[in-house]
Amino acid sequence: MDFLELVKKRFSLRKYSSKKIDRELIEKCLEAARLAPSACNSQPWYFIVVDDEKLKNDLADIAFSGIYSSNSFAKKAPVLVVVVNEKSNYVARVGGFLRGTQYSLIDIGIAVEHFVLQAQELGIGTCWLGWFNEKGVKRYLGIPKSKKVEAIVSMGYPPEGVVPGEKKRKNLDEIRKYFTGER
Numbered sequence: 225m226d227f228l229e230l231v232k233k234r235f236s237l238r239k240y241s242s243k244k245i246d247r248e249l250i251e252k253c254l255e256a257a258r259l260a261p262s263a264c265n266s267q268p269w270y271f272i273v274v275d276d277e278k279l280k281n282d283l284a285d286i287a288f289s290g291i292y293s294s295n296s297f298a299k300k301a302p303v304l305v306v307v308v309n310e311k312s313n314y315v316a317r318v319g320g321f322l323r324g325t326q327y328s329l330i331d332i333g334i335a336v337e338h339f340v341l342q343a344q345e346l347g348i349g350t351c352w353l354g355w356f357n358e359k360g361v362k363r364y365l366g367i368p369k370s371k372k373v374e375a376i377v378s379m380g381y382p383p384e385g386v387v388p389g390e391k392k393r394k395n396l397d398e399i400r401k402y403f404t405g406e407r
């Protein structure tokens with residue numbers, strides 16, 4: 225598929241059919257994430273895939289309860305992928321400190337977007353989820369308190385009839401200029 229077409233096709237899917245996702249396909253998405261670039265090739269990510277129905281439902285109940293319940297639609301997704309921020313390597317951390325940047329967040333953003341675009345290419349919808357009960361998720365999955373869970377990705381096949389809405393984005397003119405030497 226033409227890359228820009230793929231990008232245009234991807235949207236945040238918030239309704240899912242009950243069709244299960246083959247692990248082989250999940251592995252393909254993870255492979256796309258694995259190959260993502262990262263500052264100093266630090267690869268500061270770890271993915272916990274929850275595709276067992278009961279475990280996924282239990283996780284969703286914890287992750288999307290109370291003030292996080294606006295994301296409870298994600299319980300209907302057959303798969304939840306929890307993205308953990310692993311410690312960057314020393315050079316990336318020192319570089320990030322000197323630049324006042326946390327490279328690991330940039331790196332994870334790229335890796336997860338690789339993941340979701342690969343999923344889209346396979347006809348699988350996804351939704352990035354940044355609003356969830358992190359403490360509860362860590363406790364449930366046995367992730368050490370010291371680590372940060374940056375995102376959860378819900379994934380599933382779109383139910384029949386669900387089509388992407390219009391993309392609401394800034395115009396190109398609002399987000400770029402070609403530098404002409406004038407400041």
Ligand SMILES: Cc1cc2nc3c(=O)[nH]c(=O)nc-3n(C[C@H](O)[C@H](O)[C@H](O)COP(=O)(O)O)c2cc1C
Nearest residue numbers: 234235236237238295351352353354355356375391
């Ligand atoms: C880091 C990040 C966190 C997000 N968190 C949520 C979320 O908690 N709940 C949700 O429904 N969508 C979430 N989204 C999806 C955005 O709302 C969505 O990408 C944006 O509105 C553009 O729509 P589109 O993905 O359909 O093109 C998140 C997206 C990103 C990149």
